[in-house]
Amino acid sequence: MEPTVLIAGAGPTGLTLACELARGGVPFRLIEVAPGPQPGSRGKGVQPRTLEIFEDLGIAGRVLAHGRLAMPMHSTAPDGSVTRGGAVPEDLADRPDIPYPASLITPEWRIEEALRLRLAELGGAVEFGVALTGFDQSGGGVSATVVQDGATRTVSAQWLVGCDGGRSLVRKRAGITFDGETREDVRMVLADLPVDGLDRDVWQAWRHEEGLLSLCPLPSTDLFQFAAAIAPGEDVEPSLANLQSILQRRTGRTDIRLHEPQWSSLWRANIRLADRYREGRVFLAGDAAHVHSPAGGQGMNTGIQDAYNLGWKLASPALLDTYEAERRPVAARVIALSNARLAASLARNDLPTRRDASTIQLDVGYRGSALARDDRDEVASLRAGDRAPDATGLTTVEGERRLFELTGGGRFTLVSFGAAPAVPDGVRTLRVVDRPAGPGDVADTRGHLTTAYGATPRTLVVIRPDGYIGLISDAGDATALSRYLADFPVPNTSGRSPVR
Numbered sequence: 001m002e003p004t005v006l007i008a009g010a011g012p013t014g015l016t017l018a019c020e021l022a023r024g025g026v027p028f029r030l031i032e033v034a035p036g037p038q039p040g041s042r043g044k045g046v047q048p049r050t051l052e053i054f055e056d057l058g059i060a061g062r063v064l065a066h067g068r069l070a071m072p073m074h075s076t077a078p079d080g081s082v083t084r085g086g087a088v089p090e091d092l093a094d095r096p097d098i099p100y101p102a103s104l105i106t107p108e109w110r111i112e113e114a115l116r117l118r119l120a121e122l123g124g125a126v127e128f129g130v131a132l133t134g135f136d137q138s139g140g141g142v143s144a145t146v147v148q149d150g151a152t153r154t155v156s157a158q159w160l161v162g163c164d165g166g167r168s169l170v171r172k173r174a175g176i177t178f179d180g181e182t183r184e185d186v187r188m189v190l191a192d193l194p195v196d197g198l199d200r201d202v203w204q205a206w207r208h209e210e211g212l213l214s215l216c217p218l219p220s221t222d223l224f225q226f227a228a229a230i231a232p233g234e235d236v237e238p239s240l241a242n243l244q245s246i247l248q249r250r251t252g253r254t255d256i257r258l259h260e261p262q263w264s265s266l267w268r269a270n271i272r273l274a275d276r277y278r279e280g281r282v283f284l285a286g287d288a289a290h291v292h293s294p295a296g297g298q299g300m301n302t303g304i305q306d307a308y309n310l311g312w313k314l315a316s317p318a319l320l321d322t323y324e325a326e327r328r329p330v331a332a333r334v335i336a337l338s339n340a341r342l343a344a345s346l347a348r349n350d351l352p353t354r355r356d357a358s359t360i361q362l363d364v365g366y367r368g369s370a371l372a373r374d375d376r377d378e379v380a381s382l383r384a385g386d387r388a389p390d391a392t393g394l395t396t397v398e399g400e401r402r403l404f405e406l407t408g409g410g411r412f413t414l415v416s417f418g419a420a421p422a423v424p425d426g427v428r429t430l431r432v433v434d435r436p437a438g439p440g441d442v443a444d445t446r447g448h449l450t451t452a453y454g455a456t457p458r459t460l461v462v463i464r465p466d467g468y469i470g471l472i473s474d475a476g477d478a479t480a481l482s483r484y485l486a487d488f489p490v491p492n493t494s495g496r497s498p499v500r
Contacts, residue, residue: 020311
């Protein structure tokens with residue numbers, strides 16, 4: 001059987017998309033040119049919004065077990081003074097609408113490992129050592145050429161998604177331009193290596209006239225990520241001797257000893273955005289669509305969220321035009337944010353030690369999207385297109401639950417604070433009642449749900465499969481609800497084989 005979707009690239013973006021398709025019953029193939037899983041910490045920061053996605057995909061526990069939330073950060077100035085940061089922002093702590101109030105530090109390969117395990121549980125797998133070499137498309141699908149074990153084969157699919165990184169062959173062959181710049185004056189050498197003589201409980205940074213240096217402990221390993229800014233003309237050889245020399249010059253310490261790197265890379269400031277995310281039956285996601293500075297820890301997270309947005313829409317082609325409309329503006333904002341944080345870091349020669357709402361991605365939303373409708377005025381704090389808030393303290397016939405525990409699984413959910421209109425098959429209904437009497441009944445025992453949604457006794461809320469609000473009607477407009485669900489059909493994936 002031919003796959004519905006061919007995914008090129010099995011990094012975090014491609015794996016997230018594969019998991020979403022697998023649980024939705026959409027046949028796919030996931031190919032990766034590398035012969036096996038990639039090493040290296042690379043994008044080591046997981047933002048709270050991404051952790052919510054991982055909870056929905058069923059891997060949050062695995063990811064959290066191999067990481068650390070709100071890792072302390074210490075930045076040492078040349079005069080020896082230390083700036084401390086990394087704590088959970090006070091405005092995010094202990095909030096019933098935010099289950100994960102801080103970023104998680106974990107090596108990127110751990111994220112990929114957790115996603116591959118989940119994909120296997122869903123019946124799928126990565127096809128390593130398979131290189132996409134070209135493709136043609138017609139009105140009915142895509143015909144791709146792949147090479148495996150020296151043999152050339154043709155794969156036909158309805159859709160092709162390029163999750164194949166900043167040098168994306170899919171993007172190039174689709175004729176999509178990648179506008180931006182590569183800055184040779186902003187470089188950094190990265191390495192994962194063992195370190196003696198340094199506390200593993202703190203991410204340490206040192207400011208020096210040569211440039212910033214940091215050592216971040218990588219949870220669930222015995223390694224640190226070494227990161228050092230490299231000036232033009234400076235030696236970038238990632239040998240142990242050179243890295244040790246950089247460390248001693250910039251810290252003034254001889255008691256910290258590095259050991260042989262297990263992985264290393266030279267990073268250059270490559271800042272680019274694809275001029276479009278779709279060409280016919282070909283889509284881009286992750287680094288294939290946008291690359292930027294790691295300042296703020298946005299890159300891997302933005303790619304994962306691209307995939308989460310696209311995955312459920314591939315089961316209902318009428319929704320596919322909303323993918324670029326929703327996600328490309330997000331990438332443009334991420335690039336602006338990372339550029340600003342990079343400029344500030346270069347100006348101060350320092351790591352940003354304070355975490356704030358600008359980086360955790362809980363404010364990413366799609367107001368103004370074709371998929372966002374409400375009857376609220378413009379000053380309302382929660383509108384259609386916003387991230388759906390969580391809520392604790394909900395009583396059901398099965399016990400106490402959080403809202404996210406009741407709305408996950410890649411389905412549309414209607415939350416009705418009054419009378420619950422009839423909805424199509426495939427739409428889950430939660431009815432807010434005083435006392436639960438059956439499935440779908442929830443009592444807002446502590447008032448967190450009503451407060452988070454600013455609800456009236458008639459409010460209707462549609463939560464999309466990706467955890468964003470599709471519709472809000474404080475008037476309880478059943479006609480508006482029916483029209484919304486008719487305009488944006490609920491994906492029907494019943495009876496499909498989950499993978500090829």
